[in-house]
Amino acid sequence: MDDLDHIGLERSDVIVTSPRAWQTVSSRFPKDVRLLDADGLAVHGASRIVAVGAGRTMDRAKILAADSGLPLITIPTVLATDAAFSSVAAFRDRGFVEYRETGLPEAVVIDSKVLAQAPLAWHRWGLGDLISVVSALSDRRTITGVDPYVEEAAAVLVGDTLKWAGEATDDLVALADLLVRKVELGLAVDAAWLEEGTEHYLAYLLETKINKSLWHGELILALMPVCAAVQQWPASQVATVSDALRACGAVRPARCLLTSAAFVDMVNSMPEYCREHGYDNTVLRDDRVLDEIRTEAIRAWETGW
Numbered sequence: 001m002d003d004l005d006h007i008g009l010e011r012s013d014v015i016v017t018s019p020r021a022w023q024t025v026s027s028r029f030p031k032d033v034r035l036l037d038a039d040g041l042a043v044h045g046a047s048r049i050v051a052v053g054a055g056r057t058m059d060r061a062k063i064l065a066a067d068s069g070l071p072l073i074t075i076p077t078v079l080a081t082d083a084a085f086s087s088v089a090a091f092r093d094r095g096f097v098e099y100r101e102t103g104l105p106e107a108v109v110i111d112s113k114v115l116a117q118a119p120l121a122w123h124r125w126g127l128g129d130l131i132s133v134v135s136a137l138s139d140r141r142t143i144t145g146v147d148p149y150v151e152e153a154a155a156v157l158v159g160d161t162l163k164w165a166g167e168a169t170d171d172l173v174a175l176a177d178l179l180v181r182k183v184e185l186g187l188a189v190d191a192a193w194l195e196e197g198t199e200h201y202l203a204y205l206l207e208t209k210i211n212k213s214l215w216h217g218e219l220i221l222a223l224m225p226v227c228a229a230v231q232q233w234p235a236s237q238v239a240t241v242s243d244a245l246r247a248c249g250a251v252r253p254a255r256c257l258l259t260s261a262a263f264v265d266m267v268n269s270m271p272e273y274c275r276e277h278g279y280d281n282t283v284l285r286d287d288r289v290l291d292e293i294r295t296e297a298i299r300a301w302e303t304g305w
C-alpha cells in the first residue's frame with residue numbers, strides 16, 4: 001500500500017509506536033487513535049495491531065500481534081532494516097540475538113510522506129540488510145555451497161541494490177521494493193543463511209560492546225570491510241560494493257566505534273560466541289580460520305573500505 005489513508009484506520013486498531021516516530025508522523029493520524037500503553041497489555045478488544053516506527057518497534061509489534069492472534073499492519077517510518085516486511089521478529093537475550101517466527105504482516109504501508117519525515121541517511125542504512133546477502137552468501141558458499149538458482153536470483157538483487165546505492169537516489173519506494181525482494185528470496189530459500197552470516201553475527205556482538213545506539217544497518221555496513229577481508233572477496237567485488245556505498249554516503253568509519261584492541265578481543269571471541277549459539281553460517285566459527293585471517297580482519301577494521 002502506498003498511502004496511509006488506504007488502511008481505513010479504526011478506533012479498534014491499536015497503534016504500537018515509539019515517541020520519536022510518533023512525534024514526526026502523528027499529524028497524519030486521526031486524533032482519537034488508540035496508542036498501546038506503556039505496559040503493552042491493552043490489546044483487549046483490539047481488531048488490528050498497527051506498527052508505526054523503525055526496526056525495534058516493528059519487532060515489538062510483530063511479537064504482540066503473534067501473541068494476541070491479531071492481524072498486523074506495518075507502517076515503517078525508517079527503512080533502516082527489513083523488519084517491516086519480514087516474517088520474523090528479533091529479540092535480544094543475554095548478548096545474543098534470536099529470531100521468532102511471527103508471520104508476515106497483513107499489509108505494509110510505504111507512504112512517501114511518512115518516510116520523508118526521517119533523514120535520507122537513516123533510510124540508507126537499509127542497505128546493510130541488503131548487502132548482507134553478499135557476505136552471508138559468501139559464508140554459505142565456503143561451508144556447503146549454494147544452488148545456482150539462488151546464486152542467480154541473489155546476483156540480480158545485489159546488482160539492483162548496488163545500482164540504487166550508486167545512483168545516490170532518494171527513491172525510497174525503490175529501496176522498500178528491494179527490501180521486499182530480499183525477504184521474498186529468503187522465504188523462497190526457506191533459510192536464514194541467505195541474509196545472516198558473518199556480518200550479522202559480528203553486529204550482534206558489536207552492539208553489546210558499544211554504548212551508542214546505532215541503526216542495525218549502520219553496524220552491518222561498518223563491519224562489511226571486515227567481512228570482505230575474512231571472506232576474501234575478489235578485488236573487483238570489493239571495489240563494486242565500496243564504490244556504490246561511498247556514492248550514497250552509506251559508509252560508517254568503524255574505528256571510532258571500538259578501539260582496535262577491543263576489536264581484536266571481540267574477533268577472538270567470535271568462534272566461541274558462534275558455537276555457543278549455533279551461529280553456523282560464518283567462516284569465523286573455526287579457530288584455525290581465524291588464526292589465518294586475524295591480521296586482515298583487524299586491518300580492515302582500522303582502514304575500512
Ligand SMILES: [Zn+2]
Nearest residue numbers: 081129200216
Ligand atoms: Zn538484519
